[in-house]
Amino acid sequence: MPSRRRILVTGASRGIGAAISRRLLTEGCEVVGIARDFTDWDETEERFMPIALDLADLDKLPHQLGEIARLHPAIDGLVLNAGYGRFGSLEEFSYRQIVEMVNMNLLQHLFVARAFLPHIKQHGFGDLVIIGSEAALAGGRRGAVYSACKFALRGFAQSLRQETANSGLRVSLINPGMVDTGFFDELEFAPGQEPSQHLRPSDIADALWTVLSAPAGTVFDEIVLNPLHKVIQFKKRP
Numbered sequence: 001m002p003s004r005r006r007i008l009v010t011g012a013s014r015g016i017g018a019a020i021s022r023r024l025l026t027e028g029c030e031v032v033g034i035a036r037d038f039t040d041w042d043e044t045e046e047r048f049m050p051i052a053l054d055l056a057d058l059d060k061l062p063h064q065l066g067e068i069a070r071l072h073p074a075i076d077g078l079v080l081n082a083g084y085g086r087f088g089s090l091e092e093f094s095y096r097q098i099v100e101m102v103n104m105n106l107l108q109h110l111f112v113a114r115a116f117l118p119h120i121k122q123h124g125f126g127d128l129v130i131i132g133s134e135a136a137l138a139g140g141r142r143g144a145v146y147s148a149c150k151f152a153l154r155g156f157a158q159s160l161r162q163e164t165a166n167s168g169l170r171v172s173l174i175n176p177g178m179v180d181t182g183f184f185d186e187l188e189f190a191p192g193q194e195p196s197q198h199l200r201p202s203d204i205a206d207a208l209w210t211v212l213s214a215p216a217g218t219v220f221d222e223i224v225l226n227p228l229h230k231v232i233q234f235k236k237r238p
């Protein structure tokens, strides 16, 4: 592997993706970050290359991703992280909202992987790390659509892991429990605020770096991490 890796991180502007990007920069990597809006990103590090893109716009995505792959042939790792939460009973989702969630929390990840795999395979090594969720492992009340996406991502990761091993490409899935990020800003609930009641974005960045820094022949197929205590706080309605 090269001493300086170039990693693409989706959802790099905030939350888990921002923590992962900062950690990769600290470790000496170059980071190509994708999100819609980087105005909150305060780093001036020149090894961070932000690209403003709406990953939910699937019609435009293949062409846009192809351009990024052409501009950054050195990319040898993907962190598929961007996503959002919407929870409720199935009947509370409109058909449009179901499509939007599947596009964003499942299909765009497949598109990004599809666009970059041929390029990464040419290196003869590489990493594809998917940020799944505890919702990839067990369905829960009001989580049917979100869990459907995350379960599917797990199947995708397991299959792709078999498919790409002979190309030197490692595929890993990281499934966090509740992480204290803006993910919950628009939701009716959030994790407890005591330190043992939520993960920090840096915890996921640590797990990511564990995956990437393993010897080339070693794969962390799946990492599950959770706060010591699972506490869900429901917000008061105004």
Ligand code: NAP
Pocket (backbone or CB within 6 Å): 010, 011, 012, 013, 014, 015, 016, 017, 034, 035, 036, 037, 038, 053, 054, 055, 056, 057, 081, 082, 083, 084, 085, 104, 131, 132, 133, 134, 175, 176, 177, 178, 179, 180, 181, 182, 183, 184
């Ligand atoms: P977050 O703080 O809300 O960050 C979400 C990121 O995704 C932002 O960078 C956002 O950037 C980007 N994003 C959202 N929609 C996008 C779009 N249409 N196009 C491009 N980028 C888009 O959430 P987070 O907690 O870091 O979540 C990151 C991932 O972790 C998600 O896949 C989530 O399912 C998973 N996860 C989160 C938790 C948790 O408890 N927080 C637990 C398990 C798994 P812009 O808004 O600038 O586009």
